[in-house]
Amino acid sequence: MSEALSAHAIGLSSDMAIMSLLALSSYLMLLVGRVSFGQQAFFGLGAYAAGVMTAMFHLPLLLALSIGMAIGALCSWLLALPTLHLSGLHYAVATLAFGEMARIALSGWHWQLSTPDGPVGPAGIDGFRDIRWLLENDVTPGAYLALTLTALVLVLAVLMRAEPTRLGIALRMTGQDPILTNTQGIGVAALRLFTAAAAGAIAALGGGLYAHRTTYLEPALFDPMLGVHAVGYALLGGLGTAIGPLVGVIFDLGLLEATQLFAGWRMVIFGGLVALFLRWRPRGLLDEALVHQISQTLAGFLLGPSAAAAHPANSGANAIPLKERP
Amino acid sequence: MTAFLQLTLDGLIDGGAYALVGLGLSLTFGSLRRLNLAYGATAMLAAYCGAWLHIQHQAPVWLVALTVMVAATLIGGYVEGLCFARTEKNTASTDAAPLAGADGLEVVALASSFAIWMQLEQLAVNLLPRHLNAFPSLATEQDWRLGELMIRPDRLLLALLATALTLGLAAWLQRSRAGLSWRACADHRLAAHLVGMPVARLKSVGFAAACALSGLAATAILLLDGQVTPMFGMWVLLKGLVAAMLGGLGSVRGALWGGLLLGVSESHAQALWGAWGREFATYALLFLVLVAPWRRHRSDRLVSGVHA
Numbered sequence: 001m002s003e004a005l006s007a008h009a010i011g012l013s014s015d016m017a018i019m020s021l022l023a024l025s026s027y028l029m030l031l032v033g034r035v036s037f038g039q040q041a042f043f044g045l046g047a048y049a050a051g052v053m054t055a056m057f058h059l060p061l062l063l064a065l066s067i068g069m070a071i072g073a074l075c076s077w078l079l080a081l082p083t084l085h086l087s088g089l090h091y092a093v094a095t096l097a098f099g100e101m102a103r104i105a106l107s108g109w110h111w112q113l114s115t116p117d118g119p120v121g122p123a124g125i126d127g128f129r130d131i132r133w134l135l136e137n138d139v140t141p142g143a144y145l146a147l148t149l150t151a152l153v154l155v156l157a158v159l160m161r162a163e164p165t166r167l168g169i170a171l172r173m174t175g176q177d178p179i180l181t182n183t184q185g186i187g188v189a190a191l192r193l194f195t196a197a198a199a200g201a202i203a204a205l206g207g208g209l210y211a212h213r214t215t216y217l218e219p220a221l222f223d224p225m226l227g228v229h230a231v232g233y234a235l236l237g238g239l240g241t242a243i244g245p246l247v248g249v250i251f252d253l254g255l256l257e258a259t260q261l262f263a264g265w266r267m268v269i270f271g272g273l274v275a276l277f278l279r280w281r282p283r284g285l286l287d288e289a290l291v292h293q294i295s296q297t298l299a300g301f302l303l304g305p306s307a308a309a310a311h312p313a314n315s316g317a318n319a320i321p322l323k324e325r326p
Numbered sequence: 327m328t329a330f331l332q333l334t335l336d337g338l339i340d341g342g343a344y345a346l347v348g349l350g351l352s353l354t355f356g357s358l359r360r361l362n363l364a365y366g367a368t369a370m371l372a373a374y375c376g377a378w379l380h381i382q383h384q385a386p387v388w389l390v391a392l393t394v395m396v397a398a399t400l401i402g403g404y405v406e407g408l409c410f411a412r413t414e415k416n417t418a419s420t421d422a423a424p425l426a427g428a429d430g431l432e433v434v435a436l437a438s439s440f441a442i443w444m445q446l447e448q449l450a451v452n453l454l455p456r457h458l459n460a461f462p463s464l465a466t467e468q469d470w471r472l473g474e475l476m477i478r479p480d481r482l483l484l485a486l487l488a489t490a491l492t493l494g495l496a497a498w499l500q501r502s503r504a505g506l507s508w509r510a511c512a513d514h515r516l517a518a519h520l521v522g523m524p525v526a527r528l529k530s531v532g533f534a535a536a537c538a539l540s541g542l543a544a545t546a547i548l549l550l551d552g553q554v555t556p557m558f559g560m561w562v563l564l565k566g567l568v569a570a571m572l573g574g575l576g577s578v579r580g581a582l583w584g585g586l587l588l589g590v591s592e593s594h595a596q597a598l599w600g601a602w603g604r605e606f607a608t609y610a611l612l613f614l615v616l617v618a619p620w621r622r623h624r625s626d627r628l629v630s631g632v633h634a
Contacts, residue, residue: 035433035436037440083616083617088433089432089433089436092433092436092437093361093567094616097613097616098609100564100609101606101610101613104602104605104609108602224560228440228441228443228444231437231440232444235437264448265448266448267444267447268444268445268448268449268452270441270445271443271444271445271446272441272442274437274441275408275409275439275445276408278409278434278437278438278441279408279438
C-alpha cells in the first residue's frame with residue numbers, strides 16, 4: 001500500500017516538475033509581454049524529437065534532451081520571426097493557430113524504423129510508442145524524478161540569476177512598455193526573438209522529459225488546453241519571480257487534481273480563479289510588489305534592518321513595482 | 327469539372343454555417359474591441375442546456391431553440407461581467423496596462439475569456455457526461471439534384487439563413503438610427519458619451535445580441551447534426567475566428583465572405599489531402615491571415631469599430 005502510494009507520489013512530483021517547465025516557458029513569454037497559447041507545440045516537438053533520438057537512434061538521454069531543446073528553440077525562433085510585429089491580440093491567436101498546426105502536422109507524421117521488436121517511431125494519429133530508454137537502462141522512477149527536478153532547478157537557477165542582470169531588467173522593461181524600452185536603446189525585437197527561443201527550449205526540455213516518463217506520445221496530448229494551462233499557471237502564481245509559475249502548478253496539480261476533492265469541478269475552479277486573478281491581481285499572486293516586499297523582509301532578517309535599508313538595490317533589484325511608473 | 331464545381335458548392339454551403347458563427351464573434355470585437363475566446367464554450371454550454379431539455383423532458387424544437395438562445399445570452403452576460411467589464415472603467419484612465427503594450431487590456435480580457443472557456447466546457451460536460459448527446463434533428467434525407475450537382479436542401483437553407491441574417495444586419499447597422507448609434511459607440515466611446523448616448527447600456531445590449539446570435543447559430547447548426555459533442559465549443563470558436571479574421575474583425579459582411587472563403591478552402595483541401603488536410607487548412611489559413619505582410623499596412627483597421 002505504502003509502496004503504491006510512494007510510486008504515486010513520485011509520479012505526481014515528476015508530472016508537476018515537467019508541467020513547471022512548460023509553465024516557466026509561458027512565464028518567460030509573459031515577461032516580455034506576450035501571451036502565447038502555443039507553447040504546447042514546442043513541448044510536443046521536444047517530446048517527439050527526444051523520443052526519436054533515444055528510441056530510434058539509441059542516443060543517450062541527455063544528448064537526446066539537448067537535441068530536443070535545440071529543435072524547440074529553433075522552431076520557437078522561427079515562429080517568432082513572422083509574428084514579431086503583431087499586436088498582443090493577434091499574437092495570441094497566431095500562436096494558437098501555430099500550436100494546432102504543429103499538433104496536426106505531428107498527427108500526420110509517419111516515420112518508423114523496423115527493429116527486432118517491431119516498428120518503432122511516430123505513427124501519425126496512433127502516436128509514438130515504446131520510448132523505453134528508462135527501462136532499457138534500468139533508471140528507476142525515483143532516479144528519473146531526481147533528474148527531472150535537477151533540470152527544473154537548473155532552469156530556475158538560470159532564470160533567477162538572470163533576473164537582477166541588465167538582461168533580466170530589459171526583459172521586464174519590454175514587458176511593461178516596448179516602445180519606451182526601445183527609446184532607451186534596447187533592441188526589443190532582438191530581445192523578443194531571444195526570449196522566444198529560450199522559452200521554446202525550456203518547453204522542449206519539459207517535453208523530452210515527459211516523453212521518457214510516459215513512454216508513449218500522441219498528438220492529441222498537445223492540444224491548446226495544455227498551453228492554456230501553462231499560461232494559467234504563470235498568471236495565477238505570479239509574474240514577479242520565476243517561483244510564481246511553480247506556485248500555480250502546485251496549486252492546480254498538487255491541490256486540485258491530486259486530492260480529488262473537487263473531482264469534476266477542477267476546471268471550473270481553476271478557470272474561474274485565473275479569470276478572477278486577471279481581473280483583480282493581473283500579475284498573479286507573487287507579483288512584483290509582493291516579491292519586492294518579501295525580499296525586503298528577508299533581507300531585514302538576514303542582514304538586519306539597517307543593512308537592508310542601506311542596500312535596497314541588493315534586495316529588490318529585480319522588482320520593478322508597477323505603480324511607480326510616472 | 328463537375329467535381330470541382332461540386333466541391334466549391336459544398337464549400338460555399340458549409341461556409342454559410344461558418345459565417346453564422348463568425349458573425350457573433352465579429353460583432354463582439356467590433357463593439358467591445360475585445361476578442362471573446364469563451365464564445366465557442368458559451369454556445370456549447372447553451373446547446374448542452376437545450377440538449378438536456380430535449381433528452382430529459384422531450385422538449386419541442388422551438389423550446390429547445392429558445393432555451394439555447396436565452397442560455398447563450400445569460401452565459402454571455404456572465405462572461406462579460408467577469409472578463410470584459412473592466413473595459414468600462416479603464417478606457418478613460420491612463421493606468422498602466424497589466425500586460426504589455428497598447429493593447430494590454432485586450433490581451434488580459436482575451437486570456438481571462440480563455441480561462442472561462444475551461445470553466446464553461448467543464449460545466450457542460452458535468453451537465454451531460456456522455457460524448458454524444460441527442461439534439462432535436464431537422465435534417466432531411468433527400469438530396470436535390472441540379473444537373474450533375476447534388477445539394478442538401480437543409481444545408482442550403484442554413485447557408486441562405488446566414489446570408490440573409492448577415493446582409494440584414496449589415497443594412498440595419500448602416501441605415502437605421504440604432505445601428506448608427508451602435509457604430510458610434512464602437513468607434514469612439516467618449517464622443518458617443520458626450521453627445522448623450524448611453525454607451526455602457528449599448529455595449530451590454532450589443533454583447534447580449536452577439537451572444538444570442540451565437541445561440542441561434544449553434545441551434546441552426548446542431549439541428550442539422552442531430553447531436554452535440556464536447557468538441558462543439560472548439561469547433562464554433564475556431565471556425566468563427568477564422569471567418570471573422572479573414573473578413574476583418576468587426577466587419578459584418580466580412581464575416582460572410584470570410585466564412586465562404588474558409589468553406590471553399592476546406593472543401594478543396596479535403597479533396598486534395600483528406601480529413602487531415604481539411605483540419606490543417608483551417609489553421610494554416612488563420613495563421614497566414616494573421617502574419618501576412620499586407621496586414622502591416624492595415625493594422626489601423628483593427629481599432630476601428632463595428633461596420634457593415
